[in-house]
Amino acid sequence: MADVKRAIENVEPWNDPQAQPYVRIENVTKMFGEFTAVDSVSLEIYKAEVFCLLGGSGCGKSTLLRVLAGFETPTSGRVLIDGVDMAGIAPYERPTNMMFQSYALFPHMTVENNVAFGLRQEGIAAAEISKRVGDMLDLVKLGPFAKRKPHQLSGGQRQRVALARSLIKQPKLMLLDEPLGALDKKLREETQFELINIQEELGVTFIVVTHDQEEAMTLSSRIGVMNAGEIVQTGTPNDIYEYPNSRFVADFIGSVNVFEGRIVEDQPDHVRIESQEAGCPLYIDHGVGVTSGSRVWVAVRPEKIEITRDKPAQQDNCAAAVVDEIAYMGNQSIYHVLLESGKKLRITRPNQSRTSSDSITWEDQVFVAWHPSSGVVLTA
Amino acid sequence: MGERMMHGADPLARMLWRFPPYRWCVAVARRLGLTGRTAVIAIPYLWLLLFFLVPFAFVLKIALAEALIARPPYSSLIEWSEDTYLTIKLNIGNFLFLIEDDLYWKAYLNSGKIALISTLGCLLLGYPMAYAMARANPAWRNVLLMLVILPFWTSFLLRVYAWIGILKNNGLINNVLMGLGIIDQPIVMMQTDFAVYVGIVYTYLPFMILPLYANLERLDVTLLEAAADLGCRPTKVFFTITLPLSIPGIVAGCMLVFIPAVGEFVIPALLGGPDTLMIGRVLWDEFFANRDWPVASAVAIAVLLLLVVPIMLFQHFQSAEAEAGV
Numbered sequence: 058m059a060d061v062k063r064a065i066e067n068v069e070p071w072n073d074p075q076a077q078p079y080v081r082i083e084n085v086t087k088m089f090g091e092f093t094a095v096d097s098v099s100l101e102i103y104k105a106e107v108f109c110l111l112g113g114s115g116c117g118k119s120t121l122l123r124v125l126a127g128f129e130t131p132t133s134g135r136v137l138i139d140g141v142d143m144a145g146i147a148p149y150e151r152p153t154n155m156m157f158q159s160y161a162l163f164p165h166m167t168v169e170n171n172v173a174f175g176l177r178q179e180g181i182a183a184a185e186i187s188k189r190v191g192d193m194l195d196l197v198k199l200g201p202f203a204k205r206k207p208h209q210l211s212g213g214q215r216q217r218v219a220l221a222r223s224l225i226k227q228p229k230l231m232l233l234d235e236p237l238g239a240l241d242k243k244l245r246e247e248t249q250f251e252l253i254n255i256q257e258e259l260g261v262t263f264i265v266v267t268h269d270q271e272e273a274m275t276l277s278s279r280i281g282v283m284n285a286g287e288i289v290q291t292g293t294p295n296d297i298y299e300y301p302n303s304r305f306v307a308d309f310i311g312s313v314n315v316f317e318g319r320i321v322e323d324q325p326d327h328v329r330i331e332s333q334e335a336g337c338p339l340y341i342d343h344g345v346g347v348t349s350g351s352r353v354w355v356a357v358r359p360e361k362i363e364i365t366r367d368k369p370a371q372q373d374n375c376a377a378a379v380v381d382e383i384a385y386m387g388n389q390s391i392y393h394v395l396l397e398s399g400k401k402l403r404i405t406r407p408n409q410s411r412t413s414s415d416s417i418t419w420e421d422q423v424f425v426a427w428h429p430s431s432g433v434v435l436t437a
Numbered sequence: 438m439g440e441r442m443m444h445g446a447d448p449l450a451r452m453l454w455r456f457p458p459y460r461w462c463v464a465v466a467r468r469l470g471l472t473g474r475t476a477v478i479a480i481p482y483l484w485l486l487l488f489f490l491v492p493f494a495f496v497l498k499i500a501l502a503e504a505l506i507a508r509p510p511y512s513s514l515i516e517w518s519e520d521t522y523l524t525i526k527l528n529i530g531n532f533l534f535l536i537e538d539d540l541y542w543k544a545y546l547n548s549g550k551i552a553l554i555s556t557l558g559c560l561l562l563g564y565p566m567a568y569a570m571a572r573a574n575p576a577w578r579n580v581l582l583m584l585v586i587l588p589f590w591t592s593f594l595l596r597v598y599a600w601i602g603i604l605k606n607n608g609l610i611n612n613v614l615m616g617l618g619i620i621d622q623p624i625v626m627m628q629t630d631f632a633v634y635v636g637i638v639y640t641y642l643p644f645m646i647l648p649l650y651a652n653l654e655r656l657d658v659t660l661l662e663a664a665a666d667l668g669c670r671p672t673k674v675f676f677t678i679t680l681p682l683s684i685p686g687i688v689a690g691c692m693l694v695f696i697p698a699v700g701e702f703v704i705p706a707l708l709g710g711p712d713t714l715m716i717g718r719v720l721w722d723e724f725f726a727n728r729d730w731p732v733a734s735a736v737a738i739a740v741l742l743l744l745v746v747p748i749m750l751f752q753h754f755q756s757a758e759a760e761a762g763v
Contacts, residue, residue: 161663
């Protein structure tokens with residue numbers, strides 16, 4: 058999946074020390090009784106960013122979003138939007154608008170009235186409201202459906218009504234709770250691009266909550282991975298995927314092979330790791346800065362592992378294996394191979410040609426190998 | 438006939454199949470085109486036929502007869518004369534009498550007025566109660582629901598009598614107010630329309646609360662959050678979202694209160710004064726005091742016709758709602 062966002066935007070305000078964050082979340086904690094839903098989260102989000110909060114269910118991402126919308130009061134910490142402290146500001150007075158996971162369209166109102174609802178609260182003249190509603194419905198391609206009721210629309214159309222209804226208020230901060238969650242796969246992919254196009258056209262700052270890592274990768278300028286109420290890593294999709302800082306992140310984003318091992322040699326430019334699971338010395342071309350002998354994990358992505366019949370020349374990062382299972386996916390094949398230690402590896406290879414005369418098949422003796430730059434050493 | 442095919446693996450059906458009477462019944466039902474499905478649908482219709490339409494036909498028959506001092510106290514509609522003529526005499530005089538005598542018109546109108554005001558009272562009192570129940574802590578909801586239903590465990594008659602003790606001149610309210618020195622003359626509440634309103638509102642309040650609660654409890658709270666998020670203040674959220682979406686509950690509650698309140702007899706008889714004119718009392722008097730069964734039946738049919746209109750409106754509204762999928 059292409060990273061649409063990054064192709065268009067080359068500016069990275071989070072790397073610019075001069076840039077002022079637009080939304081500041083400072084040590085926000087939210088407790089429900091004894092349960093800590095959000096655990097001292099701090100984030101800085103810049104204008105016109107699409108920031109994804111990614112995590113499994115119950116990780117606190119939706120609660121954090123509700124804190125931003127004003128539906129939940131943080132137990133401690135504060136939220137600033139465009140420099141204004143949001144403490145004590147009711148949801149109906151906040152410069153935020155939320156798109157609900159269930160869309161929460163008003164069932165007794167037409168599409169038009171749903172979209173106009175926000176503007177009517179501001180006391181804007183009827184003529185201007187109808188003009189802006191018309192423009193907004195054109196933007197989300199719902200012009201012909203203006204007079205329909207929500208139950209007469211398809212899932213994708215309802216999603217766009219919900220988007221239009223929130224966007225028409227021109228919020229400083231738009232909050233989207235699983236915006237594509239209720240759509241089927243094909244529609245979701247189309248809508249992802251549409252959503253980003255609209256976001257760029259209007260320049261609104263988005264905070265998107267999702268449990269779908271693919272959605273997060275596609276939509277976001279940056280991702281905050283959450284687990285058990287805490288932000289475990291923040292970074293661009295590329296950072297998160299290629300340089301995860303923990304086994305949790307490595308495993309949550311995409312699939313990964315993890316070898317447990319011990320540091321044998323730690324230099325600034327490389328490390329050597331001894332791993333029983335891998336059955337071969339592991340060599341990685343970056344330093345870690347931990348004491349020799351400490352327990353670490355090496356993560357290698359399935360697509361970065363080569364699979365060959367002949368033994369490669371390299372000694373490190375190379376092991377003998379037996380093919381256990383092959384799954385043909387069309388564009389790629391997934392191989393499950395068993396190392397001598399009994400460890401199962403997942404390897405993906407693109408199917409570049411239609412047929413292969415010497416294709417690897419079940420029970421074949423093979424060698425797996427990867428480049429020193431492919432592995433990532435994880436200490437947690 | 439393939440026994441296995443018809444009954445599948447259901448052991449009860451297979452056991453029953455061994456008894457010839459069951460087989461005969463099935464054969465007859467099948468000959469009549471009666472399957473299990475139509476039988477299930479037929480049960481409520483049969484019930485309505487036996488316990489509504491047939492009695493209604495009797496009442497209609499009596500309404501079209503003439504009053505006699507006899508047993509039964511009305512004439513027969515069908516008579517044989519000269520051995521060859523079958524005469525059917527339909528007396529519409531009873532209905533004409535209802536129109537001519539303004540007592541009946543006044544009683545109908547007054548019943549409608551009392552029922553309408555009582556329904557409004559129930560709505561104004563019941564809506565906040567149902568709303569509070571629906572928004573209460575889930576652990577409390579069932580307790581509150583029990584409290585609403587609890588009065589039904591005591592006899593309705595006893596509860597209305599209890600109101601006499603509360604409302605009468607030396608009753609609870611007057612004694613307390615006089616004891617506190619707020620009034621020196623008792624306020625006359627018994628045998629007034631006010632007492633009738635109190636009685637009806639008190640008695641029928643649960644019928645208003647229950648459908649309203651069922652509706653409000655189902656209301657999606659995210660809709661209210663969405664409205665607030667779009668800049669709508671809490672009171673306006675209530676009038677633009679909560680209230681319109683609870684209309685089906687309001688209609689159901691009002692019908693459940695209005696319809697029985699129109700024909701209410703016991704409450705006006707016990708709490709109302711001699712000039713509290715309600716159709717239920719008129720009917721009672723015609724039947725038991727005057728022993729004029731035909732006029733009483735005509736009154737009953739007129740009540741029914743007057744109530745059919747709101748019931749049909751209700752039905753129409755409900756099916757429209759169901760179609761809209763709200």
